[in-house]
Amino acid sequence: MSDPIGRPTAAVMSPLAGPQWRPLLRRGAVNAVMCIAVGLAVYAAQRQHLGVSIAYSLCIGVPCWLFIDVSRILVARRLHAADPGSTPARYGWPGWRWMAVCVVGGVALAYPLGVQLARALTGHPVQPSSGSLPAYVSLLGLSLAVAVGASYFFYSANRVSSADAEAQAARRLATEHQLRLLQAQLEPHMLFNTLANLRALIALDPPAAQAMLDRLIAFLRASLSASRTEWHSLAAEFARLDDYLQLMQVRMGPRLQAHFELPADLAAEPVPPLLLQPLVENAIQHGLEPAVDGGRLEVSAARDDGGLKLVVRDTGVGLQSAPAGRHHTGFGLEQVRQRLAAVYGGRASLRLAAAGPGPGTVAEIHLPHTVRDGTADRPDR
Known part of the structure; x- marks a missing residue:
């Protein structure tokens, strides 16, 4: 499924899906900072060998984190495969019972390896005294306490990010449904207007009505998909x-004389379907058809302060000849305003004004800058 503003979304993607390297590296960087902070705290308490304290902290803390984090992900994947409806497992959290096993097992495996690695790198035994059992046990306890604290920290951060991801997905899904509803309302409105014109033409000019019906069939065939x-x-x-x-x-x-102006560099710019058609219908129905001689309809696109300006201009009877407020509150115009608000928020606008200095009306849509994301187009939010 794709999100309303062009892009794969609607459903929340599980953090267990796809590669885990990027978030794993981010957590590793945070863990390394924690280890350095622990090393500085140990040095401040003992005032012995700053470099040795930090080396021991990193050599013990990083493997502990790696064992714990990797085992947590593997266990969560297995639990999620067994029960896909399990939300905690879906977000990489196996539950506190399994997490306790991961923490204790990770520390038990990584701690002696880290001690041996730090001793080989620094040439110093476990501090504060040369390889004493109390020192070894105290450092093991410190490692376990830090591992529990770090696990809780990452668990809390993951819950916050998961809740935020779900909230964003819910907002995107609501916007998608709103856009589909607006579009579903707009298509019958266009078809109703066209059929009303066809009905009037049948009585006045049957051959022209036949030609119009053929055009309508071709138009619907090309446009519905x-x-x-x-x-x-x-x-x-x-x-x-x-x-x-x-x-x-x-x-x-x-x-009816129509003219289009679309610069080649704007041809691929993404826009919602049927965005301009209500403005064109409005210009014909309220501007050109009431005019005895009809008139000219111009549709153009141009860059505007880094964004996009779309203009529908007619030389019809103008706003002053329309029923009060009709140009500003018609169904098509209201649909365009609602779709702009749903897709772009407050960053897009629709303006309707007298063309001046001659007769006619101009409708201008201003859209923000858009970016291309993979195979989908999306507004740069």
Whole structure:
């Protein structure tokens, strides 16, 4: 499944899926910092050999963490495979009982290896006294205490990040459902307007109505599959507009003159489907059709302060001739505003104004900068 703003998401991806190297290295870096802090604390307490204290802390702490973390992941994977519905195991946490086994087992295995490694590197035995059993036991206890503390720290951080990931996924899913609902409302609205035009044309000019019906079938065949996607290129959006205007030209004839301006470097820019069509419908229905001689419809795209400006301009009767507020509160315009808010938040806008100085209306959509993510297009949020 893909998220509303173009991209694989909707379901929360389990941290157990895919490679674990990157988060493992991040935890390793945090663990190394903890080990250095423990080494400094031991040196401050004993005032003997700063380098030796830090070396022992790193040589013991890093293997302990590695044994514990790797065993935790392996156990969590096995538990998740046995019970996929287990949320803690899904996020790499096997539960405190298994975690206690991982901690004790990891320390028991890694501690003697770390001591031998530190002794080989520094040439110094376990501090504070030469290899005494109390010193060995006290350092073992310290290692165990630090391992428990680190495990709890990573467990708490993982719960916070997991909760945040689930919250973000829920928000994306809600936005996706909202967009699908808006699009599902918009498509019948466009079809209803087209059929209403066709019905009027049947009585006035049956051959033209037949031609319009043929165009409608071709338009629906080309558009329905495209309208089911959540993102498509600006070139595809302009192609659908051209199909629609070809359909309207059967009804209006030479009274409708259309012009497109799409720079080549913007053709691949991602936009939601059917974003401009409601504005084009609005311009024809309220601007050009009421005009005796029809007029010109221009659709253009351009860069605007790093973002994208989409303009639908007509030379029709203008806002002053429309029923009060109709241009600002029509169904299509409201749908465009809601879709912009759902996809881009407050970073996109729709402005409707008199074209000036002559008659007509201009509708401008301002979109933020977009980036390409793999095979999907997404707004740069």
